[in-house]
Every structure is written in C-alpha cells, then in structure tokens.
Amino acid sequence: MSNRGKKIVLAASTSESSEYLSSTWRQMLLGTLPSRYSRFPFYMIDVDWRNETLSDGQAVAVPNGLRVVESLLLEKFSPDDVVVCYPDQLDLFVGEDTRVVGVHAHNPLGITFATDVYVHFYGKKTEPINAAEFKRLITHPAIKKHKNHLKVIVGGPGSWQIEKKNLQDEWGIDCIVEGEAEDLVVDLFERALRGESLPRRIEGQSPAMEHIPTTKNRSTFGVVEITRGCGRGCQFCSIALRKGRSLPLEHILENVRVQVANGAETITITTEDLFLYEQGPKFETNVPALKKMLKSITEVPGVKNIMLTHGTISPIVRNPELLEELSPYAVGSSIHTHPASTHPDKRYASLFVGLETGSTRLFNQFMKGKAYPYKAEQWHDVVLKGMELMNRHNWFPFATFIVGLPGETEDDTKRSLDLLHALKDSKWVVIPTLFVPLEDTRMEAKESAKLAKLTELQWEFFFTCWRYNIDFYRSDPSFQRRFNLGIPIYYYMMGRRLFGKQMKYPLLRLAHFPESYLSRRLYLNLDEPSRMKVPEAVEIPQPKMRPAIPELVD
Ligand code: B12
Ligand code: SF4
Known part of the structure; x- marks a missing residue:
C-alpha cells in the first residue's frame, strides 16, 4: 500500500x-x-x-x-x-x-x-x-x-x-x-x-x-511561556533589545490546561526573566501579579509540579520581600529536591541566573543593564546579597558565567575568581561557559573563546566551578573516589595533549588534591576564607546615577 x-x-x-x-x-x-x-x-x-x-x-x-x-x-x-x-x-x-x-x-x-x-x-x-x-x-x-x-x-x-x-x-x-x-x-x-x-x-x-496563539498540544517539559523579550541590553544576547512583554494570564492558564489535558504533570514556566512578568516602568517588579500568576498555575487541576527557567538577580536584591511572597508556590510546588533544602519535603526552586563575570570592567562594557537599578561597581554586592536571599528561601540557582569575553585580562579573571571564592558555600549549580558570538547580537563579529587558548587562571575558574558542583551534588564518597582517580588519568591520556599544561593544576582541584599543594600554583586557596563579605543591604543609586536603559526595539 x-x-x-x-x-x-x-x-x-x-x-x-x-x-x-x-x-x-x-x-x-x-x-x-x-x-x-x-x-x-x-x-x-x-x-x-x-x-x-x-x-x-x-x-x-x-x-x-x-x-x-x-x-x-x-x-x-x-x-x-x-x-x-x-x-x-x-x-x-x-x-x-x-x-x-x-x-x-x-x-x-x-x-x-x-x-x-x-x-x-x-x-x-x-x-x-x-x-x-x-x-x-x-x-x-x-x-x-x-x-x-x-x-x-x-x-x-x-x-x-x-x-x-x-x-x-x-x-x-x-x-x-x-x-x-x-x-x-x-x-x-x-x-x-x-x-x-x-x-x-x-x-x-x-x-x-x-498574534501569539495558545498551543493545542503538549510541549516538552510542559513549557508554557509567560513573557517575550527582555530589554536589559546585554550585548551578547539576541533578545537584549526586545522589550519585555507579558502574555495575558488567561492565555497562560489556557496553555497550562492544554498541557495537563495532554498528560503533563509538570509545567515549566518559561521566560527570559521571571521578574519581567507584568513589570512596571524601568524594570519595576510586580510582586502581586507574579504571585497571582504562580498561584493560579499551581492551582490548575492536574498540575503537580512547576519548574522555572530564567531570572535576573537584581530584582531579588531590590525587593527582598519578593522571595518570601513567591516561595510558597515556586518552592512549595517545585519538582526539584536536595538534602540541603530546609523545606519540609526538601524542595528547592531552581532558576537559571546569568552572573556572567566578576569583572566590573567587563560587566560595565557588555552587560550593565543586567544590574539595573544598581551600577556595575555594585555587581559583586548584588550577586552576594542575591545569592544569600535566594538560598535562605530555598532557591538554589543554576548560574552561568562566561569565560573569555573579548578583551578579558588576567585581572578580569582574578575578579571573577574572587567572586567565585566568596560564593564557595552557596547552594547552587555554577556552569562556566565560553564566550560564543551569537548571530543577531551586537557582539556577533567578535571572536569565540577557545578551550585550547584558555590561560591557567581561566582554567582555574572553570574547574573551581565544577569542583563546587561535584561537592554539592555528588557528595557520596565512593563516587568522589572514582572521580578523583579518573581525573589525573584523563589529564595524562588526553587533556594535556588537547589543552596543554595550563589545565593541570586547576584540573587537580577538581580531583580534590589538597589546597595546601595547589595554592603554591593557583590563585585561590579554598581553605582560606574569602575577603568579600555579604553586605547587609545594597543601596539603590539615585536615579541620575543609575545605568542608562538601552534603547528598546519593539
Ligand atoms: C524552555 C527552554 C529550554 C528547555 C526545553 C528545551 C526543549 N527542547 O524543549 C531546556 C531547559 C531543556 C533547554 C535546554 C537547552 N537550551 Co533552551 N531554552 C528554552 C527557552 C527558555 C524557551 C524556549 C521557548 O519555548 N520559547 C518560546 C518559543 C515560542 O520560542 P521559539 O522556540 O524560539 O519558537 C519561535 C521561533 O523560533 C519559531 N520556530 C520555532 N520552531 C520553528 C519551526 C519552524 C518550522 C518554523 C518555521 C519556525 C519555528 O517560531 C516560534 C514562534 O515565534 C529558550 C529561551 C526563549 N525564551 O526562547 C531557551 C533557548 C532556546 N535555549 C538555549 C540553549 C542554548 C539551550 C541549551 C543548548 C542549553 C545548554 N547550553 O545546555 C539546551 C539544549 C537542549 C536540547 N537538547 O535541545 C538558547 C538558544 C541559543 C541558540 N540557539 O543559539 C535559548 C535562546 C536561551 C538563551 N537565551 O540563550 N532549553
Ligand atoms: S538579562 Fe541580558 S542576557 Fe538575560 S535575557 Fe536580558 S538581555 Fe539577555
């Protein structure tokens, strides 16, 4: 036939x-x-x-x-x-x-x-x-x-x-x-x-x-969009200049109902920045609207769990009450669990947060809108305070950093390492990525960072992130013993040839070699306390002193 x-x-x-x-x-x-x-x-x-x-x-x-x-x-x-x-x-x-x-x-x-x-x-x-x-x-x-x-x-x-x-x-x-x-x-x-x-x-x-239609069938992970665009203007990002706009609540709920009717039990609430939802002018977070949206989604019959996608950290620091208001839904209905959570069911909310760099100079050059209303010079404080607030409310972010931004100097990498050191005991996942010039961004003509060209300091940043992740997520001793053994084998069989000797000591940190041995070679000593402290509060600059909001394209 x-x-x-x-x-x-x-x-x-x-x-x-x-x-x-x-x-x-x-x-x-x-x-x-x-x-x-x-x-x-x-x-x-x-x-x-x-x-x-x-x-x-x-x-x-x-x-x-x-x-x-x-x-x-x-x-x-x-x-x-x-x-x-x-x-x-x-x-x-x-x-x-x-x-x-x-x-x-x-x-x-x-x-x-x-x-x-x-x-x-x-x-x-x-x-x-x-x-x-x-x-x-x-x-x-x-x-x-x-x-x-x-x-x-x-x-x-x-x-x-x-x-x-x-x-x-x-x-x-x-x-x-x-x-x-x-x-x-x-x-x-x-x-x-x-x-x-x-x-x-x-x-x-x-x-x-x-013109955005409601969906008729199930999407992978029960993805339901709540906003489009962003507008904070980061130069490496393709939606940077598209103004953040929210979908009407009824449209969102209709999509949730469709997901559930087609078998989804978990809804992934999708956005470039959760805190853009129904925001006011100048990125003013609308906490009541956010709370209503999360509550309404979790109350749709058949929804067992939710997952969050992206969010920026500065709104959390600007509105410390925000997490208290949202956590009953974001944490209480979250699909994620971890023993470090203080929630009765060990739940935690995961949020993809772009921290990108600890260098104020690079931050100021490429992504200052991310900190708004704070200034680039306050970025370390914003990150430390935001992380403390999130962890206190059982939000364990999935944070990304970009290694090898164009023009990154040794001093820039050291500033990122300083920030990473100060975040050592945080409850989070930290993913180092390498700079890639994406199409339709203002950095599309810049050169990609290459693994083979990373300096020892950049490798140190890279593997210190992974050391944190292994310690937080795979702490069982038998896994760690096997992992620690495998790392030097990888280095001598493949890593050294592919990436050169500059990866050796940073990689040994991932294999849990003693800091007393590594600190003779590496910048950080993880046995020592960080010099940075979490601030009591981060002061919002006067309007005239805030970074300019980039020109938006609709
Ligand atoms: C949900 C999501 C995920 C989920 C689910 C992914 C999935 N496979 O379903 C998870 C968390 C698993 C995920 C993973 C990854 N993701 Co993702 N993800 C998203 C997110 C947040 C939402 C996607 C979405 O639903 N958007 C809304 C829909 C309507 O937009 P859209 O998909 O672009 O579709 C529109 C058009 O593209 C077009 N279109 C789409 N399909 C088609 C097909 C045809 C024929 C036509 C004509 C048009 C068309 O029409 C749609 C309406 O306008 C976006 C960011 C964003 N807001 O878009 C990132 C995003 C798409 N992801 C991204 C990345 C990088 C990844 C990962 C590679 C992450 C990583 N580094 O590990 C992985 C890849 C995993 C994989 N196997 O594919 C990047 C893509 C960058 C790029 N392509 O170069 C984005 C843009 C995030 C970002 N800002 O960086 N992701
Ligand atoms: S905050 Fe920056 S990186 Fe994130 S979506 Fe907005 S413009 Fe892109």
Missing part, C-alpha cells in the same frame, strides 16, 4: 523533544555529550530511550516553539493536513501528498555556548548527541525520497547555526527562518504548498502579543 502522507509534516529531533527522566539537566547534557561515547555509563543516559508517541504515531511532546507553529497552521489548515512527529515516525507521514516539512532547531549543531565547550573534552572531532540526532532528522530517507515535491523549512532559536556552518544546501533546506515566526508562518507555508520558490532565509520580527 502506498503511503500518501500528510500535506504538512512538522518534526523535531528525538533529543530536543526528550523528557528523559523529567530532567532538563539531562536534556542539556544531550546537547553537550559526544554521540560516540553516549553509552558510557557515567552519563546515566539510556540511549535506547524512546519518546512517547500517540496511537497514530504523532509525537506526544515536542519543543514549545514547534507547538506554536502548529497552532498558527491549525488556524488556517485542517487538522487532517497537519501532523507533528519525531524522526522515527517520518515514514508514516511523509508521502506523495506531502508538500512541506517544517523542522524545529533548538541547538542543531551544538555550537552555542556550553554545548560548544564540553564536547571538545573528548577530542577535536566529536559531535554532540543533539547534532547527531538533528542530522538524522534532516537527512531522513523519507524526506530525501519525496524532496522533488516538498519544501523543507527550518526554524527555531538555533536555526542560525545551519547557515553559519554552510549546511543549508547539503541538507536540502529551502528556507531558514530566524527569529519569531508568528507573523510569517502561514504565508510561508501557503507558498510552499503552492510549490512556489521560497526565500533562502527569512527573519521574523516580534509579533503583537495578540
């Missing part, structure tokens, strides 16, 4: 759709682990894991961006003509009648920050699982077989990576969509259905909020 297929087939890769062990952390690992070592038991990943499908073979959960595209198309086309699937089911849906395959790309080649770093520890020619899975999708035989009568359109936050690596033609992609797609999807797909030629690349602009 010949398979006629569906007119419009939407697909996302297996790894980008995965809800494996309900762990966002593990999905992030899929973006960084080399595919050829994925069976190594250390990673605790079952590579034979299969994403769940519906009885007709469609996908149960795919990244939220693709669900938005699906909803836009369903406003125009019959549900009989639109399907959403994983690569393994493409054979069921791509056939003679198919005219367009729309593919989502979150991080298709793994060349964004963090992913671009960790995979290289395994050698120069390694490909992360995400990249291997995306290739398996885009080069799928069913698409190739029917390519003469269908168009391939790729969109999503990582679609730029395909252009950057010149893979558009090799992979037979007719059109790459960058940016937000609400205002262009229907027209583009209609043109594809008519068999017209498509632009090679098209860039979407921020839509009016009313």
Whole structure:
C-alpha cells in the first residue's frame, strides 16, 4: 500500500523533544555529550530511550516553539493536513501528498555556548548527541525520497547555526527562518504548498502579543511561556533589545490546561526573566501579579509540579520581600529536591541566573543593564546579597558565567575568581561557559573563546566551578573516589595533549588534591576564607546615577 502522507509534516529531533527522566539537566547534557561515547555509563543516559508517541504515531511532546507553529497552521489548515512527529515516525507521514516539512532547531549543531565547550573534552572531532540526532532528522530517507515535491523549512532559536556552518544546501533546506515566526508562518507555508520558490532565509520580527496563539498540544517539559523579550541590553544576547512583554494570564492558564489535558504533570514556566512578568516602568517588579500568576498555575487541576527557567538577580536584591511572597508556590510546588533544602519535603526552586563575570570592567562594557537599578561597581554586592536571599528561601540557582569575553585580562579573571571564592558555600549549580558570538547580537563579529587558548587562571575558574558542583551534588564518597582517580588519568591520556599544561593544576582541584599543594600554583586557596563579605543591604543609586536603559526595539 502506498503511503500518501500528510500535506504538512512538522518534526523535531528525538533529543530536543526528550523528557528523559523529567530532567532538563539531562536534556542539556544531550546537547553537550559526544554521540560516540553516549553509552558510557557515567552519563546515566539510556540511549535506547524512546519518546512517547500517540496511537497514530504523532509525537506526544515536542519543543514549545514547534507547538506554536502548529497552532498558527491549525488556524488556517485542517487538522487532517497537519501532523507533528519525531524522526522515527517520518515514514508514516511523509508521502506523495506531502508538500512541506517544517523542522524545529533548538541547538542543531551544538555550537552555542556550553554545548560548544564540553564536547571538545573528548577530542577535536566529536559531535554532540543533539547534532547527531538533528542530522538524522534532516537527512531522513523519507524526506530525501519525496524532496522533488516538498519544501523543507527550518526554524527555531538555533536555526542560525545551519547557515553559519554552510549546511543549508547539503541538507536540502529551502528556507531558514530566524527569529519569531508568528507573523510569517502561514504565508510561508501557503507558498510552499503552492510549490512556489521560497526565500533562502527569512527573519521574523516580534509579533503583537495578540498574534501569539495558545498551543493545542503538549510541549516538552510542559513549557508554557509567560513573557517575550527582555530589554536589559546585554550585548551578547539576541533578545537584549526586545522589550519585555507579558502574555495575558488567561492565555497562560489556557496553555497550562492544554498541557495537563495532554498528560503533563509538570509545567515549566518559561521566560527570559521571571521578574519581567507584568513589570512596571524601568524594570519595576510586580510582586502581586507574579504571585497571582504562580498561584493560579499551581492551582490548575492536574498540575503537580512547576519548574522555572530564567531570572535576573537584581530584582531579588531590590525587593527582598519578593522571595518570601513567591516561595510558597515556586518552592512549595517545585519538582526539584536536595538534602540541603530546609523545606519540609526538601524542595528547592531552581532558576537559571546569568552572573556572567566578576569583572566590573567587563560587566560595565557588555552587560550593565543586567544590574539595573544598581551600577556595575555594585555587581559583586548584588550577586552576594542575591545569592544569600535566594538560598535562605530555598532557591538554589543554576548560574552561568562566561569565560573569555573579548578583551578579558588576567585581572578580569582574578575578579571573577574572587567572586567565585566568596560564593564557595552557596547552594547552587555554577556552569562556566565560553564566550560564543551569537548571530543577531551586537557582539556577533567578535571572536569565540577557545578551550585550547584558555590561560591557567581561566582554567582555574572553570574547574573551581565544577569542583563546587561535584561537592554539592555528588557528595557520596565512593563516587568522589572514582572521580578523583579518573581525573589525573584523563589529564595524562588526553587533556594535556588537547589543552596543554595550563589545565593541570586547576584540573587537580577538581580531583580534590589538597589546597595546601595547589595554592603554591593557583590563585585561590579554598581553605582560606574569602575577603568579600555579604553586605547587609545594597543601596539603590539615585536615579541620575543609575545605568542608562538601552534603547528598546519593539
Ligand atoms: C524552555 C527552554 C529550554 C528547555 C526545553 C528545551 C526543549 N527542547 O524543549 C531546556 C531547559 C531543556 C533547554 C535546554 C537547552 N537550551 Co533552551 N531554552 C528554552 C527557552 C527558555 C524557551 C524556549 C521557548 O519555548 N520559547 C518560546 C518559543 C515560542 O520560542 P521559539 O522556540 O524560539 O519558537 C519561535 C521561533 O523560533 C519559531 N520556530 C520555532 N520552531 C520553528 C519551526 C519552524 C518550522 C518554523 C518555521 C519556525 C519555528 O517560531 C516560534 C514562534 O515565534 C529558550 C529561551 C526563549 N525564551 O526562547 C531557551 C533557548 C532556546 N535555549 C538555549 C540553549 C542554548 C539551550 C541549551 C543548548 C542549553 C545548554 N547550553 O545546555 C539546551 C539544549 C537542549 C536540547 N537538547 O535541545 C538558547 C538558544 C541559543 C541558540 N540557539 O543559539 C535559548 C535562546 C536561551 C538563551 N537565551 O540563550 N532549553
Ligand atoms: S538579562 Fe541580558 S542576557 Fe538575560 S535575557 Fe536580558 S538581555 Fe539577555
């Protein structure tokens, strides 16, 4: 029997759709682990894991961006003509009648920050699982077989990576969509259905909020958006100049209900900055609105847990009462637990927080809006105070730092190390990433930082972060003993050759070598107390002294 297929087939890769062990952390690992070592038991990943499908073979959960595209198309086309699937089911849906395959790309080649770093520890020619899975999708035989009568359109936050690596033609992609797609999807797909030629690349602009549809089906990790944009102006970030805007509460709750109706028990409340939600002028946090939103989501029947995504730290310092108000929901319904939590069920709220650097000079140059209303010179105090407040309320942030910002000097790295030292006993995860110039940012023409060029101080920063994480998350002695043994073996078998001797002593800190031995060589001595103290309060500068808010694009 010949398979006629569906007119419009939407697909996302297996790894980008995965809800494996309900762990966002593990999905992030899929973006960084080399595919050829994925069976190594250390990673605790079952590579034979299969994403769940519906009885007709469609996908149960795919990244939220693709669900938005699906909803836009369903406003125009019959549900009989639109399907959403994983690569393994493409054979069921791509056939003679198919005219367009729309593919989502979150991080298709793994060349964004963090992913671009960790995979290289395994050698120069390694490909992360995400990249291997995306290739398996885009080069799928069913698409190739029917390519003469269908168009391939790729969109999503990582679609730029395909252009950057010149893979558009090799992979037979007719059109790459960058940016937000609400205002262009229907027209583009209609043109594809008519068999017209498509632009090679098209860039979407921020839509009016009313143009963002509610979703109709489940997104990976029950992602529900609450805001779009940000506006704090960090130069390395692609949404820096897009003003932060909130989705109406009823729209948010409708999406939550859809997630639950389709089997999600955990809702991931998605935003660039939680504290932007219904904010007032000049990033004034709207605590009552935030509280109402969190409360309403946790009260939707069927919602068992929530996860948070990103947030900035300065609103927490500016409004210390904020965490007290939000914690009953953010911590009380959180899916995350850790023995260090003082919550009766050991729950903690995780929040992705970009701390980025301890150098006031680099902070001032590249990201001063992040601290608003505080000044760059107050960044250390803001971070220390914010961390203390968060930890006190059982918020254990997932913090990122950028190593190798353009022009970073030894003194800049030392300032970051000083800040890291002062955060030693915090309850957190700290992820060092290397600077990557993302497309559509004001730093896109700058050079990436390279692992092979890191200085000893930068390596010290890098591995001190991981030493903290190992101590906080994998404190069982038998794991640590094996880990400590493996590190010198890695150094002599591979690390030294790939990255040079400058990584040696920093790496030995990760292996728990005594500080008395390491401090002869390294900048910090973790046995000594930090010179920095958490301030009682951080004073908000007079309006005239605050950093200028960057010019916003709507
Ligand atoms: C939720 C989320 C996650 C979740 C869930 C991811 C998932 N696979 O479902 C978790 C935490 C697991 C995650 C992980 C990672 N993420 Co993430 N994630 C997000 C977040 C916060 C929200 C995504 C979202 O739903 N946005 C709302 C939707 C509507 O936007 P959208 O996806 O961009 O979709 C729009 C357009 O892109 C377009 N579109 C999307 N798909 C398609 C398809 C077609 C055919 C078309 C035409 C258009 C189109 O239309 C949509 C409507 O406008 C974004 C930040 C953000 N606010 O977008 C980061 C973000 C996308 N993630 C990012 C990164 C870097 C990662 C990681 C690589 C992190 C890491 N370093 O380890 C991993 C990769 C994991 C993986 N296996 O893919 C970056 C991407 C940067 C880049 N691409 O270069 C972002 C932008 C965060 C940031 N500011 O840096 N992520
Ligand atoms: S605070 Fe900076 S890095 Fe974060 S989303 Fe806003 S502009 Fe981007």
